Amino acid sequence: MSPRRTVGASLALGALVALTGCGGGETKVMSLAEMADRSLTYALTDVDDAETPDAQGAHRFTVSYSVTGDGPCSRFADDVTATLNGAAMTVVPGGASSVGGRSGACENSRVYFNYDPEAWGREPVGDITVQLQDATSTVRLVLQNAKAKRRFVFQGEGTPDKLRVGQTYEFRWEPATEVPGPVEALLLREGGRAPGQLAVTQDGVKVRLPIPANTPQANHTLTLGADLSGVMSECSGVASCSGAIYHSQDFVLSVVP
Template sequence: MTFPASSPRRTVSCFTVLGALVALTGCSGGETKVMSLAELSDRSLIFALADVDDAETPDAQGAHRFTASYTVSPDGPCSRFADDVTATFNGQPMTLVPGGASDVGGRSEACENSRVYFNFDPAAWGREPVEDIVVQLQDASSTVRLVVKNAKAKRKFTFQGEGTPDKLRVGQSYDFLWEPSTEVPGPVEALLLREGGRAPGVLSVTQNGNTSTVAIPAGTPQANHILTLGADLEGVVGECTGVASCSGAIYHSQDYVLSVVP
């Protein structure tokens, strides 16, 4: 069963924080100032873990990524990391995006967030135990440390009950378990896109803790489809030093390529 790469499937909407990580926000005349971590200590650090298992583009850029981003000051200059800033994710080097004034989209007075990110291997995380995420930024002036408890884990929706997830019947309901089972995400959203279709349909989801029941409507066309399940949950901050505050979320979506049958 194949779906065209150009299929106009809309991924389940991510939480607001993901968009804020790379926001272009108005600032003081588009001025850029190189700032040490100590000078950024009055700003907040926003983080997001994106874990997107996309059937059409499984290796899409940023699909499996942890990002930590400084907020933009509405009154101050656009920040840019100094050259000596380094960042690690559980001891491994992170990629730095220095930030600064941006003219993307013709906006001459916009700031691009100073941020760091780490692309993880979902297969490796699936084999490894659940752990805290420890992010550390450092320069000559200061150290910033963020710990997100039990966040290093491969999330997944696991099909439950009789049958298989590649063949679902009209008028039936099916259970999917969010893992790790110790987490309760929500709300879970479900979208069903017919092969060659122009827009996905939103399915009814009944959630009981970390188990979601998805109903396939009786009028669903008997054809090939992609079912997308997605949800987010708030990240639990265990430590936050060197900045004013830390907050963020974890998002996971997963595609099932399937046939809807009578």
């Protein structure tokens, strides 16, 4: 992963896998009804990375069950299915795992959907409805207006591929119906290893950032990123639901006098 990537992006790109101690590495197949006392965590990842635009998980919606700290590891039964707005999701059953060299650990039961960012950009903003089913129960999660391609759009004169030292530039978050925050801006010189963090002034969906006067005149990558909580209208079949939406976007540019 690029050294400019923030901690928030690193977490968002993860598979929402929690590894905790469990009963001797044992696995118990459980129905959705038996997992009704668990919580769900969702993550919508929308990472437009100039270096690796097709990175695995960059445009993904994941729903993950919590892991208990005692007892055997839970695993989805074979008849569990999941859909996002009617489209099939990938089911990861979970269970005992040795990921990271830890024996006797539990891996979350989870489902995910890799969406097409270009298609979401063409389509109108809409709700995300996730439904898991088996012979015993139905679990539903509905997020209002979460199905959207998020963008930072350059505002004002000029173009975002050529920024001048000492100048301040404005970007606008879309869709404008939601307010992210706080927005983080990182500037990494071509061939550099440590990005510099820019001072950001945010007013709702509008973001202003200065290019410091001492910025080297060279090619750079500007990364803007922010997260926000979705508006949940339904969470049924489990104890609770929570999560976040994360978007970051790269601009490859030249810093000029």
